[in-house]
Amino acid sequence: MSSSAPVTTGFSPSGLNPRQREAIHYLDGPLLVLAGAGSGKTRVITEKIVHLIETCEIKPHQIAAITFTNKAALEMSERIAKRMDKSPKGLTIATFHSLGLRMVREEAKTLGYKPGFSIFDSADCLGIINELSGTTDKAKLRWLQTTISLWKNGLLSPVEAAEAAKDEEEAVAARIYRDYANSLHAYQAVDFDDLIRLPVTLLQDSAEIRQKWQDKFRHILVDEYQDTNTAQYRLLQQLTGVRASFTAVGDDDQAIYGWRGADVENLRRLTEDFPQLKVIKLEQNYRSTGKILGAANTLIQNNPKLFAKSLWSEHGPGANINVIACAEGEAEAETVIMKLQGHRFEHRAKFSDYAILYRSNHQARLFEQALRQQRIPYVLSGGQSFFDKAEIKDLLAYLRLLVNDDDDPAFIRAATTPRRGIGSQTLATLGRYAAERQISLFAAMFEEGFAAQVNSRVLQPLREFGEFINRFQWRAQRESAADVFPDLLAAIDYENWLYDQEEARTAETRWANVQEFHAWITKKSDDDGKTLAEIVQTMALMSMLERRDQGEGYDAVQLSTLHAAKGLEFGHVFLVGIEEGILPHRESQEAEKLEEERRLMYVGITRAQRSLHITWCEKRRQGKDLVPCEPSRFIEEMGCETASSASKELVDKSTSTAKLDFLKAMLQKTPEIDPEAPCPPLS
DNA sequence: GCAGATTGGATTTTT
DNA sequence: TCCAATCTGC
Numbered sequence: 060m061s062s063s064a065p066v067t068t069g070f071s072p073s074g075l076n077p078r079q080r081e082a083i084h085y086l087d088g089p090l091l092v093l094a095g096a097g098s099g100k101t102r103v104i105t106e107k108i109v110h111l112i113e114t115c116e117i118k119p120h121q122i123a124a125i126t127f128t129n130k131a132a133l134e135m136s137e138r139i140a141k142r143m144d145k146s147p148k149g150l151t152i153a154t155f156h157s158l159g160l161r162m163v164r165e166e167a168k169t170l171g172y173k174p175g176f177s178i179f180d181s182a183d184c185l186g187i188i189n190e191l192s193g194t195t196d197k198a199k200l201r202w203l204q205t206t207i208s209l210w211k212n213g214l215l216s217p218v219e220a221a222e223a224a225k226d227e228e229e230a231v232a233a234r235i236y237r238d239y240a241n242s243l244h245a246y247q248a249v250d251f252d253d254l255i256r257l258p259v260t261l262l263q264d265s266a267e268i269r270q271k272w273q274d275k276f277r278h279i280l281v282d283e284y285q286d287t288n289t290a291q292y293r294l295l296q297q298l299t300g301v302r303a304s305f306t307a308v309g310d311d312d313q314a315i316y317g318w319r320g321a322d323v324e325n326l327r328r329l330t331e332d333f334p335q336l337k338v339i340k341l342e343q344n345y346r347s348t349g350k351i352l353g354a355a356n357t358l359i360q361n362n363p364k365l366f367a368k369s370l371w372s373e374h375g376p377g378a379n380i381n382v383i384a385c386a387e388g389e390a391e392a393e394t395v396i397m398k399l400q401g402h403r404f405e406h407r408a409k410f411s412d413y414a415i416l417y418r419s420n421h422q423a424r425l426f427e428q429a430l431r432q433q434r435i436p437y438v439l440s441g442g443q444s445f446f447d448k449a450e451i452k453d454l455l456a457y458l459r460l461l462v463n464d465d466d467d468p469a470f471i472r473a474a475t476t477p478r479r480g481i482g483s484q485t486l487a488t489l490g491r492y493a494a495e496r497q498i499s500l501f502a503a504m505f506e507e508g509f510a511a512q513v514n515s516r517v518l519q520p521l522r523e524f525g526e527f528i529n530r531f532q533w534r535a536q537r538e539s540a541a542d543v544f545p546d547l548l549a550a551i552d553y554e555n556w557l558y559d560q561e562e563a564r565t566a567e568t569r570w571a572n573v574q575e576f577h578a579w580i581t582k583k584s585d586d587d588g589k590t591l592a593e594i595v596q597t598m599a600l601m602s603m604l605e606r607r608d609q610g611e612g613y614d615a616v617q618l619s620t621l622h623a624a625k626g627l628e629f630g631h632v633f634l635v636g637i638e639e640g641i642l643p644h645r646e647s648q649e650a651e652k653l654e655e656e657r658r659l660m661y662v663g664i665t666r667a668q669r670s671l672h673i674t675w676c677e678k679r680r681q682g683k684d685l686v687p688c689e690p691s692r693f694i695e696e697m698g699c700e701t702a703s704s705a706s707k708e709l710v711d712k713s714t715s716t717a718k719l720d721f722l723k724a725m726l727q728k729t730p731e732i733d734p735e736a737p738c739p740p741l742s
Numbered sequence: 743g744c745a746g747a748t749t750g751g752a753t754t755t756t757t
Numbered sequence: 758t759c760c761a762a763t764c765t766g767c
Contacts, residue, residue: 127756127757128756128757129756129757154756154757155757156756156757157757159757178757180757181756181757197760197761250757251756251757252757254757255757315754316754316755316756318753318754318755319754319755319756418753418754419752419753419754420752420753420754420758420759421751421752421753421758421759422752423758424758427758439758441755442758444756599757600756600757601757602755602756602757620753620754620755621754622753622754622755623754623755641753644753644754645753646753647753647754655754659754681750681751682749682750682751
């Protein structure tokens, strides 16, 4: 995303091209900016915000910039802060979800929620669906979860979903959807989808609330507009109202999230719903050299287009695209590493100038292996997120319970971690009683009716736990999160419990995570003055701690899926495993899905600045035997031969290993390159 | 017959 | 890597 645009001819002194300037200055109505890959779209958004504040005298609090990820929001904030020397106070730069959270918080009462309502993550939600469906089949559960999520994102109520159900399976799912929605409300909880859906219903149903929010924002900017789903689009529509003063920035050629409900149709819808819509295309690319851009253009022309775009650049043609056929998977990994080393040596480049991109996660394995063997540092994109770690979820459960004791999933986790003599039998009995009385587990535990059903050995630990939570609830209402949290940690003796559970090494890292978590809470509480409820709710929307140091300054090859690479750029890119069945994926053969696969390839190509290598395997190991593979149709569609003349002869494992050793020996003689460069941490 | 080990297979991911 | 299915040894 960090496109440091080199200054080329034909620029205004500000370094903006005419189209960009037009997009920044246009304020007469709704605007759609079709920003091709590498055309400086983030720049346009930031400059437009600056322009609105500095020249149009719009107050920062009247502007909202909406992104999809925290990372993008953070980057935008930083860019604006840098550009204006300080962060404009009151400016909203938020993800769709955090903006939604803000609205749900402010209107919680109307929605029938208490201020401390919980936000369930997908694991919590899956647990509920599991209970309601009675299935243990994991695949089925996942299907139910995504189906319900798609319904929610499509703004379908359980009743509408039931009416639209086209078979018995979907009818069953619609019933589970209904029960699921009821459960969530009983727990005083919302899921991620609700954070968009609830504001939409709110604005739809109440003219007063609609007016209030429409008056709030005089201009709204949306990044990655092509990734919006129906609910998000409705939210935008309702927030802008008749004034329709917004800037949507997107690229239909980079729409790769259709499978999770994003609808490129929202681009066309914009032209229908806002006939006065102004469309500006950004086609000058500042990222890639000519041949790379040409291939991307040629490939994407195979997709039907609503708005035709053709990227051009002032960079020269640059290096040829290298298509390499490999004998099989391991040879591919070694070939790529060898080429990478050779290329890096030749161009005096850094490891961090290189990215290896693939369709699906497991493809990384062979490359990791080869990189480790060659002692080349690398970083893997994705990975487990901080707030998904068991130790963090444990503690979060306590905090959730303190803020909202209707939160049964949090109750169960907290009550049983660390173990305190509350077993599954006890919880089952408690659960039955609570269900009968239609109350929360927490409330049920204190009732005489429940006490009569169990003996005192069962009851005692429960009551003790209940009083424990009560005490901390009392404190949490009076004291800051920063004060309460360390006492909570001590009271449950979490550190010792960790060391009892795990090997010393893992316990150590886990405890370090807890401390990091602690520091984060302290900061939010003391520095930002956030209440515990706010902290807990914000946390649910974050995947990583906002740490920028990760990976930065560390010279390493990037391994990433194509999806995760969107928005990034690299000097030199290797697209690997570009075969039929992988890209396009064998499950994505129908027209629409195939187009999305093509866009995925397009995203991959356009990540590259200077050089692009594409590899595919003639055979791949499947069990004991090697099965033949075909090069992806996309290679020909981009106007490339499936194997470059330079490597017509297949690179097989033995020759590549020999060359690698030779290269390594050569590198060892080069003083400025350290062959013993640090390897990434093992875990 | 069962636990633990080994093998094999894998869409894509954020909030 | 991670998870599920299959195999091995008792």
